[in-house]
Amino acid sequence: MKSRVLAAAVLICGAATLPFAAEERIDAGVNARIRDEGINRSQVMRTLHFLTDVYGPRLTGSPSLKAAGEWAVKTMEGWGMKNAHLEPWEFGHPGWTNDLAWGAITAPVKDTLVLEVVAWTPSTKGIVHGKAVNIVIPDQPTPEELAAYFDTVKSQVHGAIVLVGKSRFVPVNLSPPAKRTADEDVKARYDPNNPNAGQRGRGQRGGRGQQTPKPGAVPARELGSKIDQFLVEHGALVRVNDAGREHGQIIAFDNTTYDPGKAVPTVVVRNEDYGRIARILEDGTPVELEFNIVNRTYPEGRTAYNTIAEIPGSDKKDEVVMLGGHLDSWHSATGATDNAIGCSIMMEAARILLKLGVQPRRTIRVALWSGEEEGILGSQAYVKEHFGSFEAQKTEFGKLVGYLNIDTGTGQLRGASVFGPPAAAATLREIFAPFQDLGIYGAAPSSSRVVGGTDSTAFSNAGLPGIGFQQDPIEYNTHTHHTNLDTYERVIEEDVKKAAVIVASAIYHLSMRDDMLSRFAPGDMPPLPPARGTQ
Ligand SMILES: [Zn+2]
Numbered sequence: 001m002k003s004r005v006l007a008a009a010v011l012i013c014g015a016a017t018l019p020f021a022a023e024e025r026i027d028a029g030v031n032a033r034i035r036d037e038g039i040n041r042s043q044v045m046r047t048l049h050f051l052t053d054v055y056g057p058r059l060t061g062s063p064s065l066k067a068a069g070e071w072a073v074k075t076m077e078g079w080g081m082k083n084a085h086l087e088p089w090e091f092g093h094p095g096w097t098n099d100l101a102w103g104a105i106t107a108p109v110k111d112t113l114v115l116e117v118v119a120w121t122p123s124t125k126g127i128v129h130g131k132a133v134n135i136v137i138p139d140q141p142t143p144e145e146l147a148a149y150f151d152t153v154k155s156q157v158h159g160a161i162v163l164v165g166k167s168r169f170v171p172v173n174l175s176p177p178a179k180r181t182a183d184e185d186v187k188a189r190y191d192p193n194n195p196n197a198g199q200r201g202r203g204q205r206g207g208r209g210q211q212t213p214k215p216g217a218v219p220a221r222e223l224g225s226k227i228d229q230f231l232v233e234h235g236a237l238v239r240v241n242d243a244g245r246e247h248g249q250i251i252a253f254d255n256t257t258y259d260p261g262k263a264v265p266t267v268v269v270r271n272e273d274y275g276r277i278a279r280i281l282e283d284g285t286p287v288e289l290e291f292n293i294v295n296r297t298y299p300e301g302r303t304a305y306n307t308i309a310e311i312p313g314s315d316k317k318d319e320v321v322m323l324g325g326h327l328d329s330w331h332s333a334t335g336a337t338d339n340a341i342g343c344s345i346m347m348e349a350a351r352i353l354l355k356l357g358v359q360p361r362r363t364i365r366v367a368l369w370s371g372e373e374e375g376i377l378g379s380q381a382y383v384k385e386h387f388g389s390f391e392a393q394k395t396e397f398g399k400l401v402g403y404l405n406i407d408t409g410t411g412q413l414r415g416a417s418v419f420g421p422p423a424a425a426a427t428l429r430e431i432f433a434p435f436q437d438l439g440i441y442g443a444a445p446s447s448s449r450v451v452g453g454t455d456s457t458a459f460s461n462a463g464l465p466g467i468g469f470q471q472d473p474i475e476y477n478t479h480t481h482h483t484n485l486d487t488y489e490r491v492i493e494e495d496v497k498k499a500a501v502i503v504a505s506a507i508y509h510l511s512m513r514d515d516m517l518s519r520f521a522p523g524d525m526p527p528l529p530p531a532r533g534t535q
Contacts, residue, residue, distance in 0.1 A: 023426075023427075023430065024427060024430035024431055024509065024513065025509075025512075025513065026430070026431070026433070026434060026509065027508075027509070027512070028434065030356065030358060030505070030508060031434055031505050033356050034352055034353075034356065034501055034504045034505050034508070035501050037352045037355050037356060038348070038349075038352050038497055038498075038500050038501035038504060039497055039498075039501065041355075042348065042493075042497045042500065043348055043351055044344050044345060044348040044493075044496050044497060044500050045344075045491070045493055045496075047075070047343075047344040047347055047348060048336065048340055048341055048344040048488060048491060048496075049488060050068075050071055050075075051068055051071075051072075051327070051340035051343060051344060052334035052335065052336045052340045052487065052488045053334060053488055054071070055067050055068035055071060056068075056329060056333070056334025056335050056336070056340065057329050057330065057331040057332070057333065057334055057335050058327055058328050058329045058335055058340075059095070059096060059097065059119060059328065059329065059330065059331045059373075060091055060095075060301070060304050060328045060370050060371045060372075060373065060374055060377075060378075061091050061093060061094060061095030061096065061298060061301025061302070061304055062095040062096065062097050062298065062301060062331075063095065063097070063298060063301075064097070065095075065304075065305075065327065065328055065370060066086070066305060068327055069086050069305050069306075069307040069327060069368065069370075070086065072307045072309075072327070072343070072347065072368055073085060073086060073307060073309065075347070076309040076347060076350065076351075076366065077309070079350070079351045079354050079355075080311075080354045081309040081310060081311060081350060081354065081366070082309070082310050082311070082312050083308070083309065083310045083312075084307075084308065084309035084310075085307075085308055085309075086305035086306070086307055086308075087305060087306045087307075087308050087382070088303045088304070088305055089303070089304055089305070089306065089370075089371070089377070089378055089381035089382070089385075090302065090303060090304075090381070091301065091302055091303065091304035091370075091371055091374075091377065092302055093120070093258035093301065093302060094258070094297040094298055094299050094301050094302060095297065095298030095299075095300065095301020096119050096120045096258075096260075096295060096296070096297050096298070096301070096331075097295065097296050097298075097331070098116075098117040098119075098293070098294070098295050098331060099294045099295065099296055100292065100293070100294040101115060101116070101117045101267065101291075101292070101293045101294070102115075102291070102292055103115050103238075103267060103269065103289065103290065103291040103292075104289070104290045104291075105273075105276075105277065105287060105288070105289055106129065106288045106289065106290050107286070107287065107288035108280065108285055108286070108287065113269050113270075113273045113289075114248055114250070114269065114270040114272075114273055115250070115267040115268060115269045115270070115273075116243075116250045116251075116252035116267065116268050116331075116332040116484050117252060117265075117266065117267050117268075117293055117295065117331075118239075118241070118252050118253065118254060118255055118263070118266040118267065118268060119252065119253065119254040119255065119330075119331055120254050120255040120257070120258045120259065120260055120263075120297075121239075121255050121260055121263045121264070121265055121266040121295065122260040122261070122263065122264070122265055122295060123265060123293050123294050123295045124237070124238065124265045124291050124292060124293045126292065127290060127291070127292045128161075128237045128238065128265075128290065128291055128292070129288060129289070129290045130159055130160050130161040130237045130238070130288070130289060131160055131161070131286055131287065131288055131289075132160070132161050132162075132163060132240075132277055132281060132286075132287040132288070132289050133153075133156045133157060133160040133161070133162050133163065134162075134163040134166075134167075134277075134278055134281050135153050135156075135157070135162055135163070135164055135165075136165060136166045137149060137164070137165065137223070137227065140211070140213070140214040140217040140218075140220075141217060141218055141223075142216045142217055142218065143218055146218055146223075146226060150230050154230070154234050157230075157231060157234045157235070157236045158234055158235040158236070159235060159236075159237060160236055160237065161236070161237050161238045161240060161289045161291070162231060162236045162238070162239055162240065163240045163241075163242070163274065163277060163278060163281075164227055164239055164240065164241055165241065165242055166278070167242055167271070167274050167275040167277075167278035167279070168242050168244040168271060168274075168275075169275075170244065170245060170246045170271050172246075173246065176478065177473065177477075177478060178473070179411075179472065179473060179474050179475065180411070180412070180472040180473075180474070181414055181472055181473070183439075183441070186414045186415060186439075186441045187441050187442075189415060189441075189442075189444065189470075190415040190429070190441045190442025190443060190444055191442070192422070192425075192426065192429070192442070192444075221256065224256065225255075225256065225257060225262070227239075228255065228257075228262055228263040228264070228266075229262065231263075231264045232262065232263065232264055236264050237264065237265070237291075238264060238265045238266070238267065238289075238291050238293075239263070239264050239265070239266040239267070240266075240267055240268075240269055240274070240289075241266065241267070241268045241269070241274075242268070242269070242271055242274035242275075243268050243269060243270050243271050243274065244271050244274075245270075245271055245483070246271070248270040248271075248272065248484075249270070249479065249483045249484065249485060250268050250269070250270055250332060250483060250484040251268070251330075251332070251482045251483050251484075252267075252268040252330070252331070252332050252484075253330065253482075254374070260295070260297060265291065265293045265295075267291070267293070277289070304328075304370045304371055304377075304378060305370060306367055306368065306369050306370055306378045306379070306381075306382055307327060307366075307367070307368040308365065308366070308367055308368075309350070309365070309366050310363050310364065310365045310366070311350060311353060311354060311360060311363065311364040311365075312363055313360050313361050313362040313363040313364070313511060314359050314360070314361050315361055316361040316362045316511075317361075317362065317363050318363070318399055319362040319363065319399045319400075319401060319516065320362060320363045320364075320365050320396075320399055320400050320401065321360075321362050321363070321364050321365070321401045321402060321404075321507050321510045321511045322364075322365045322366075322367055322400065322401075322402070322403040322404070323346045323349060323350070323364070323365075323366055323367075323403070323404040323405075323503060323507055324342075324343070324346050324366055324367035324368055324369060324379075324403070324404075324405060324455065325339045325342025325343045325345070325346055325368065325369070325405055325406045325407050325455070326339050326342070326343070326368070326369040326370065326371075326372030326373070326378070326379070326407060326454070326455055327339070327340070327343050327368040327369060327370060328369070328370040328371060328372055328373055328374075328378070329373065329486070330373055330482050330486075332482075332483065332484040332486075333480075333483065333484050333485060333486040333487050334486065334487050334488065335486055336410075336480070336486050336487050336488050336489075336490055336491055337409035337410050337474075337475075337476055337480040337481065337486050337490055337491065338407070338409065338476075338480065338481050338482060338486055339372070339406070339407045341406075341409065341410055341491050341496055342405070342406035342407045342408075343368045344496070345406050345496055345499045345500045345503060346366055346368075346404075346406060346503060347366060347368075348500035348504075349500050349503035349504040349507060350364060350366050350504075350507075352500060352501070352504040353504055353507070353508055358508060360507075360508060360511035360512060361511055361512050362401060362510070362511040362512075363511075364507050364511055367379070367382065367403075369382070369455050372407075372454065372455055373482075376451055376452070376454070376455055376457065376458050378455075379455035379458035379459075380451065380458040380461070382458075383458045383459055383461075383462045383464070384462075387400060387459075387462060387464060388462070389461070389462035389463055390462060390463025390464075390525050391463075391528070397462075397464070400459075400464055400465070401465070401510050401511070401516050401517050402418070402424075402459075402464075402465035402466075402467050402510060402517045403455075403456060403459045403464065403465065403466055403467060404416075404456075404467045404469070404503060404506060404507065405454055405455050405456035405466065405467065405468050405469065406469050406471075406499065406503070407453075407454040407455065407456075407468075408454075408469070408470070408471040408473075408476055409471060409473075409474055409475075409476035409480060409481070409490075410471075410474050410476075410490060410491045410492045410495055410496060411471035411472030411473060411474040411476065411492075411495055412438070412439040412440075412471060412472045412495045412498060412499065413438075413439065413440050413469045413470070413471055413498070413499045413502050413503075414439055414440055414441060414469075414470050414471060414472060415432075415440060415441055415442050415443055415444065415469070415470045416428055416432075416442075416443045416444075416467050416468060416469045416470065417443070417444055417445075417446040417467070417468050417470065418443050418444070418445055418446060418465060418467050418517075419445075419446050419447070419448070419449075419456075419459065419460035419464070419465050419466045419467070420445060420446075420465050420517065420518055420519055420520060421445060421518050421519070421520055421521075421524070422445045423518035424445065424465060424517045424518045424519070425442075425443040425444055425445040426443075427510075427513075427517055427518070428442075428443035428467065428506065429442045429443045431505065431506050431509045431510070432502065432506070434505070435498075435501070435502050435505065438498040438501065438502060439472075439498065440502055443467075446460065447520075447526045448460060448526070448529075449461050449463065449526055449527075449528055449529055450529050453468075454468060456468040461528070463519075463520070463525055465517050465519060469499075471499075472495070474490075474492065474495075475490060
């Protein structure tokens with residue numbers, strides 16, 4: 001480890017007293033200037049505005065995602081970054097956008113429905129009207145049970161608008177979760193002396209609606225496609241799904257075949273509308289619905305792009321500190337908390353360093369990924385292309401200090417999980433130490449090589465130091481993550497300015513230290529997890 005050197009700047013400017021780390025050289029003078037620029041002259045909300053209001057939503061393969069990347073390239077070049085470019089990778093599916101969608105109940109009452117369209121589904125043929133039919137697939141059917149059920153309803157679906165599934169009852173939540181994590185909980189999580197510390201980061205969240213699988217049942221992932229196929233074959237006009245969430249929140253994902261020919265026009269309506277229609281049908285009263293949906297596909301979207309830009313290093317310029325987040329979003333809103341803000345914070349961190357005119361020793365590289373929502377595809381393609389993996393190393397494998405990622409919304413940064421031995425987390429903990437007043441309390445080591453949750457896991461999976469920040473939840477899981485409510489308004493300016501300050505300091509110090517970040521010794525590298533299916 002390195003000798004303890006107090007930066008001269010500390011003595012000169014007498015910046016705030018800092019809890020000096022045992023080993024890391026912390027430049028208090030640079031930290032003070034980073035705070036000043038990041039808090040008093042921030043550009044982070046301007047960046048967010050462009051990425052959301054002007055270029056959102058940013059579905060992978062869509063023209064707006066490419067335009068967002070081009071804007072980011074131009075903007076980062078304007079700040080003085082070098083080697084800014086869009087880097088292609090093969091998505092292999094067409095781009096898709098929804099250009100217009102409305103739906104209404106026309107009988108026995110008239111009212112507009114609140115809805116979102118499922119990605120990679122087709123348009124309606126103009127305005128379509130039909131009677132509403134509610135089919136309720138048996139729970140976890142075997143292929144035989146499913147076929148038998150389809151037989152009982154196939155005569156009803158032709159020319160109909162088909163509500164798929166029983167309407168979900170969403171009770172009033174009398175004990176909503178806290179929007180911020182208590183300081184004591186964060187401190188305990190990142191206390192190196194706490195045996196239960198750490199090991200809880202992105203990538204270990206539970207999946208959606210996990211159920212113990214029934215032996216012989218059609219896998220959940222296939223069930224949706226089988227229902228789509230049945231509706232196409234029997235001439236349904238529109239498929240309607242229940243959003244199943246409170247207060248009009250809607251999450252609309254994708255037709256997982258990416259082939260609009262394999263589904264009927266499909267919408268997710270808010271739970272309140274779905275429940276209303278289902279209850280009227282249960283009374284025995286016929287319901288008539290009407291829809292008009294215009295979607296488009298873009299063959300050129302088969303090639304997608306990651307957005308890359310650099311601050312070149314000096315004496316160690318062939319070594320790289322990376323930071324980023326995914327620029328792609330789902331399509332129901334403008335993808336502000338997931339994840340335009342993560343991209344905006346990382347761009348802002350680089351901007352702050354450029355503005356200060358500091359010269360990093362190592363190259364600092366911003367990467368804004370695509371294809372994250374479809375399975376962390378863009379970052380995995382990049383890692384494979386540039387670094388390989390521990391098991392199949394390319395030359396650059398040994399040159400990456402680490403990759404810092406933000407992808408959990410607007411909340412203050414509270415700590416980070418660092419793929420590597422405890423010494424790697426200790427380095428980050430020391431770099432973060434001067435920022436406890438901004439809410440960050442440390443870093444914890446991780447040994448998980450599972451791909452999932454977010455892009456830092458593409459690096460960890462390859463055996464590289466993936467660093468994922470943990471944030472205050474704010475409204476991420478309760479309101480904005482993947483929903484139709486994920487907009488600019490949901491971002492807390494104060495929190496994200498602080499985040500950019502912390503990240504700027506972290507990348508600066510990682511770029512300046514004499515050594516790379518500690519990695520697992522070859523004999524200690526955790527084994528790759530067993531291969532899994534798609535995300
Ligand atoms: Zn995300």
